[in-house]
Amino acid sequence: MLKVAILGASGFVGAELLRLLDGHAEFEAVRFFGDSASGKPLAEVHPHLALAYSGAQVERYAADLLDGVDLVFAALPHGHSQDVAAEIIAHGLKFVDLGADFRLHTAEDYQHWYGEPHKASDLLDTFVYGIPELHRDAIRSAQCVAAAGCYPTTAILALKPLVDAGLIDPQSIVVDAASGVSGAGRAAKEGTHFNTVDESFAAYGLLNHRHTAEMEQELGARVLFTPHLVPMNRGILATCYGTATRPMGADEPLEALRSAYADEPFVHVTSTPPATKWTLGSNAVQVTARYDERTGRVLAIAALDNLVKGAAGQMIQCANLMTGLDESAGLPRVGVYP
Structure with a gap:
């Protein structure tokens, strides 16, 4: 069982990651980071997840809390992943980031579209763009993936x-x-x-x-x-x-x-x-x-x-590939209707 940390666990994508991970046989969420909700029970932040995470607590992120973790999912506001990527990579962890921070290939493109300099441009080449249908082989061998936008x-x-x-x-x-x-x-x-x-x-x-x-x-x-x-x-x-x-x-x-x-x-x-x-x-x-x-x-x-294939589901699909699992592990293929 691979231990998973989630940065941005208090948001919509964080909640969707947790919902999907509850049904994943090989990933176990053990760290729940969310600065805006730190100190709160996860069941209070996301009542619909209470039965799956009844004892979990939302924490403020600190790099030393990644000890014992195998995989990090980040669903942070724009720009924040640039501040934490280097220390996550230094821990040797698999890292799937949903932010736009590492999706573009060059710092020049980033500055053009986002109107600010990239704070970790030396890491751009470390990330593979995360749409498995396009880059499956590269994702399999990657340490870091920048999951595509919705x-x-x-x-x-x-x-x-x-x-x-x-x-x-x-x-x-x-x-x-x-x-x-x-x-x-x-x-x-x-x-x-x-x-x-x-x-x-x-x-x-x-x-x-x-x-x-x-x-x-x-x-x-x-x-x-x-x-x-x-x-x-x-x-x-x-x-x-x-x-x-x-x-x-x-x-x-x-x-x-x-x-x-x-x-x-x-x-x-x-x-x-x-x-x-x-x-x-x-x-x-x-x-x-x-x-x-x-x-x-x-x-x-x-x-x-947009919250599954456009966000949390695609992140897990990428992580499955990165960790040598069946690509579809833990992911529903059929929708809820009506």
Whole structure:
């Protein structure tokens, strides 16, 4: 049994990690770090986890508390992982980070998209970008993985096989994606207040949303990305467009997805337009694609649960690979419905 520490255990992703780890036969959560809730019983912070973690306490992080731990998951606010990565690595621990801190390949790209210098740029090469469907072999041999963002995971999995197959002009891609409010995190803020989001649908981050950088990096493309906030708790639906490189049959993009994902345990290619509810609570991704002869464009759509495949589930999927386990260990493939 591998001992696991979670940094950011008091947030939504931390809670989802703990929910999934309770059903994992080989990982045991033993340290629960969360500065904002330190000193509180975990069952008070996350009442829905009480039966699984009745005696657990949230602690303030300190490096010496990592003694006896084998694996660290970090689900911290942006920028915080740069402060702790070096000491985690120095402990020789496997480290899966969900922050954006180590997802981009260069310090220059980071500064461009995040507007500040990277504080641990010497560690960027230590991290593998964490989408197993793209980088499975590299993740297996890595000590450190930067798990992909929720929006990028959705869009990249919809588009990557189509770009690789030469069906889409990589300079023409548009991604419109809508996320549930949990994607904004647990902290209260005006933009995610009930009165702000209820009965509303809004775009944000126009032209320069930071997740654009990951999409462009992994697709080798130019992307216009517009995120939207939808009044539901969880889920992402990405609708993606690109100019076709040539005329083709209406289902050729769909067949390209089927070929690319035929052996993937968590990707379901469907001829029916996917819905976020189909993936609720699971590590699954539902994808589809078509060619539109009238406009000469390819349409690709993907749906996933932003807290599972878009966050905690993907982190565990990466950790399974890093520790030599079955990739799907502890991860549900079917959603909760209705």
